[in-house]
Amino acid sequence: MSEIVIDQELLKPAQRQIVVIGGGVIGMSTAYFLAEAGHQVALIEQRRNVAEVATLGNSGMLAAASTTPWAINGMRKRILSGLFSQEAGTILNARLSPSLWRWLLRWTSTPELQRYQLHCERMQRLASYSQHILLQLQQQCQLEYEQSHGLLQLFRSEKELAATAPLQAMLSERNVAYSLLDGAAAQALEPALATARSVAGGLYFPELASGNCTLFTKQLKSLAQASGVQFHFDLRVDAVEPQDGRVALKIGGDILHADAVVVAAGTGSARLLKNLGVKVPLQAVKTYTATAAVKNHDVAPKLALQDNAYKVTMARFGERIRIAGVAELGATDTTIDDKALRTLLKVTQDWYPDAANYHNAQMWTGHIPMLADEVPLVGATASSNVYINIGHGGSGWSMALGAAKIVADQISGRSPEIDIDGLTLARYRR
Structure with a gap:
């Protein structure tokens, strides 16, 4: 050497x-x-x-206000139900690893509202600071990285939407700009949702953004x-x-x-x-992205999207759309899990079915470092x-x-x- x-x-x-x-x-x-x-x-x-x-498989989200822990109340139930579902936002790839099971117990321990809000506050404090620095850097250096502005967090049911009440209270307390939308208002804001199967409503963040992290x-x-x-x-x-x-x-x-x-x-x-x-509870969590070429500009999204139910995001990178999400726990390889692929495709078909050539998408999978909190x-x-x-x-x-x-x-x-x-x-x- x-x-x-x-x-x-x-x-x-x-x-x-x-x-x-x-x-x-x-x-x-x-x-x-x-x-x-x-x-x-x-x-x-x-x-x-x-x-x-x-970083190569980054979702593209620059979402300070909606940066929250993945693990929410009922996460253990979600993981178990995912074992018997064709699609799931969280996949358990069980193996005999004591460190993994210890981490899972900490990660999925039922979050009390106060503790969940504490973790949200810490993440959003750091993300908001980052957003401020990025704006300064953009102005100074004229960076162009296929960025777009505005993020829409979508909900499939009224129950999902109602469960965001604590988050909305925290956003209001922190003076974060957002709007609560019903289904019709969400579709009016993003016309590409006109053919979506079910839109109960959404939270719109006009000051958030997305872009090509690589x-x-x-x-x-x-x-x-x-x-x-x-x-x-x-x-x-x-x-x-x-x-x-x-x-x-x-x-x-x-x-x-x-x-x-x-x-x-x-x-x-x-x-x-x-x-x-x-020694810190740092776990390698496998995640996925699919990047597809836009084929129909009339029904392609202009805003970044977060699917609340499946924890999947969609972001526009110029003439491409990146779909990202799924947390596969316990996997050490980089093969594509069929359930993960079905989950990403389900989200695209539910929200923007005709926007891109999803079945010819470029797939990526890799591991991200995640602490238990x-x-x-x-x-x-x-x-x-x-x-x-x-x-x-x-x-x-x-x-x-x-x-x-x-x-x-x-x-x-x-x-x-x-x-x-x-x-x-x-x-x-x-």
Whole structure:
């Protein structure tokens, strides 16, 4: 293996050598903000480029206000009923794994309303901060990543719609712009729903958006390169160890030293953190996307959509539609599960049946890192100069920029711009 060299030319007094592990949207955002803060940054990724794992299959949702935990009251019942259904938003791929069953028990423990709202508040606090940063970044850098504005969360029954009362109360309390729509109003707002089978109503968020996360991440890479970030691909970090006030990274037979390290390696983060004695309930959850070419513009959606019943999203990427969702628990492979495919196709047929060539869609499946409470972990660890940015689950892009800015501020000795209570490892020590 060739030696990794970090250019040490013209180091500023406050400048530190920082290594970011992971080239997804989380790691890429972290590297960008560290470079913007004046540090000398290297990003290490075991694939050949950025955005080649979970980010590649990102749903495209930039949905700060509707960023909520997947696990809701009755999740165990949903999982069990899914075992006997042809379609299901959550699939249990049972296997004899004690760690998986412990995680499932924590994830599906009946959420009390107060605790559910607490997790929602933490996620939305971070996502709203991220949305604010993204708007600033767009204005400064004129980024174009096939974005569209407006998100419609759809409900199939009056019972589903009525169950959103606590969420609506929280949105109103936080002054989030949204409208409660009946079925007719939802179809008037999105004419492509004219042929939908059943629309009980929806929540419309005019300020939320969607876009191509892979394209965004690669544009951020270009900005980071211009700021001096060095990229090292096809390298796997085997271990991270604090050493004499710095941090040593073991990469094959080589050792790389840095002033600080940020672990943002997605599902691979648990392996690196375990060696440091940092144990968190991080689980690799398999999820799916299908990307289909638009065939009929007259009935293709203009707004991003969230299907509340199946937890499936649909987003417009220019001349394509991306359908994303399904949480398959316990699967370690990347084969396409027939039930997952049927679920995605059912949602497309129910809402926009003639919009795209769904049966010729490009399929993707991969694993996303999800904590049992679904709230990310950011910031320092007990190991000197080792930081984390992990566990963003299916809402990774919605929270990426805010999480990255928090970590960059902490490493730079600055106070984060938002309250980070509940976002750090301290929540596991209470």
